[in-house]
Amino acid sequence: MEEVSADTIWEGWAARALAKVGAADFLSNLPQLCLPLPRAQEEPLADVATFDGPGPWDRTMVEVDVEVPKASATDGEPARRQMLIFSTNDYLNLSAHPAVRGASSKASLLFGMGPRGPALISGHTEYHRRLENALAELHKKEDCCVTATGFSANTAFLAALGGVATHNAASRRPAVQEKIAVFSDSLNHPATVEGLRMSEHMGQTLVYSYGHRNMExxxxxxxxxPVEKKVVITDSVFSMEGDIAPMHDLVQLRKKHGFLFVVDEAHSTLLWGRNGGGIGEHFGIEDQIDVIVGAMSKSIGCVGGFVTGSKKWCDLVRLLAAVTVAKKEVWRRQEVWNRVREFTELTKYPAASPIICLVVGSEEATIRASKHMLERGFHITTITPPVVASDACRLRITLTAAHTLGDLRRLVAALSECVPGLDCAGDPIT
Known part of the structure; x- marks a missing residue:
């Protein structure tokens, strides 16, 4: 079968949509704020320090004091106790890194806080542009924009996608054949689901849900x-399962059907790939992914989202420091994968990512298990309806570079007391 060039087709549709609304001329006239240039010693990204191993700041992200609810306190007042955190998405522990904190502090002292206004009016600066350039380079894409959150990155992209249908339609409302057919993995993140629901409600898309990782x-x-404009969107790492999308199979289907391939790399940016470029870099298929949506609240360790390949919103300068650090301190990625391997060896659970989802069963049983883990000194996320089915409630564990083998042994011992069917016999790790 002759290969369909999705790139050429979608570039044409996008160009026609831009021409119809005059977006090219509008965007070219937008000002970019030129903030006062700092002195050399004030430059936020000057002398970004990197290290060959973990520092004391890393441990502060997983070992914290928490308040025990009043009902559990002997004196009727909240009591504080030490807790190990196995519920964070800060996989590389970059939010506490001295270089990231230092860059953030310098930037806030120099330029103040807040975006000053929407990105398309007065909120975009050369520092935002530098961040966008760094993220675009990381994912081997031509351009990138940052948004306020990962959720808004998803909804912003899907709103723009719906606009392609509207502005390529013969009339004000797209006919069925003029709509965009979007095929979404059934376990994609709720941010994607909500964005698709919005575009479908606007009459711009036809949404199809395919079985989780089911390529047939x-x-x-x-x-x-029968619709010509087709899009496939998938999480690269599924946040409620911890498994990985079949990327090579998806690439083959892209060649066969010519769809726009969109990947949400929220849980894989900076964690997969030699340089932290995510699943695309890990599998060597970056050129086959058309659009990447991501969140900076995971491995980058702060707040914000991004879309590679479009122009949207702004975010904080300190994120660029996080990208720089993660590319240099490759040991952080290795430590995360060491913890994944060790958890598998300790439990025989086939972990494919730092997200470990242990199905307990009913909501009541899962809440009991969560309380048991709190009593044993572990904070773990509980996943209950409507996110999952009522009989598939689970404990969601996330592993980070700051966790130790000793932490895992304690964790597994506690889990074996409340998670049915978890094989924790023996300790083969030496």
Whole structure:
């Protein structure tokens, strides 16, 4: 079968949409704020320090004091006790890194706080542009924009996608054949689901859900769909399962059907790939992914989102320092994967990522398990309806570079007391 060039087709549709709304001329006239240049010693990104191993600041992100609810306190007042955190998404522990904190402090002292206004009016600065350039380079894309959150990155992109249907339509409202057919993995993040629901409600898209990681189902849906404009969107690492999308199979289907391939790299940016470029870099298929959506609240260790390949919103200068540090301190990625391997060896649980989802069963049983883990000194996220089915409630554990093998042994011992079917016999790790 002749390969379909999705790149050429979608570039044409996007160009026609931009021409229709005059976006090119509008965007070219937007000012970019030129903040006062700092002195050399004030430059936020000057002398970004990197280290060959963990420092005391790393441990502060996983070993904290928490307040015990009043009902559990002997004197009727909240009591404080030490707790190990296995619920953070800060996999590389960069939020506490001295270089990231230093850059953030310098930037706030120099330029103040807040974006000054929406990105398209007065909020975009050369520092935001430097961050966007760094993220675009990291993911091997031509351009990038930052947004306020990962959620807004998803919704902003999907709103723009719907705009392609609207501005390529013959009339004000797209006919069925003029809409965009979007095929979404059934376990994609709620941010994607909400964005798709919005565009479908606007009459711009037709949304199809395919079975989780089920390529035969996706191929069948794509083959039967008569709509020309097709998009496939998937999480790279699924946040409620911890497994990975079948990227090579998706690339083959892209070649067959010519769809726009969109990947949410929220849980894989800076964690997968030699340089932290995510799943695309890890599998060597960066050129086959058309659009990447991401969140900076995971491995980058702060707040914000981004979309590679479009122009949207702004975020804080300290994120650029986090990207710089993560690329240099490659040991952080290795430590995360060491913890994943060790957890698997300790429990026989086939972990594919730092996200470990242990199904307990009913909501009541899962809450009991969560309380048990708190009593044993571990903070773990509980996942209950409507996020998952009522009989598939689970404990969601996330592993980071700051956790130790000793932490895992204690964790596994406590889990074996409240998670049915978890095989924790023996300790093969030496």
């Amino acid at each position: 189902n996706l191929d069948e849906l794509l083959s039967k769909c």
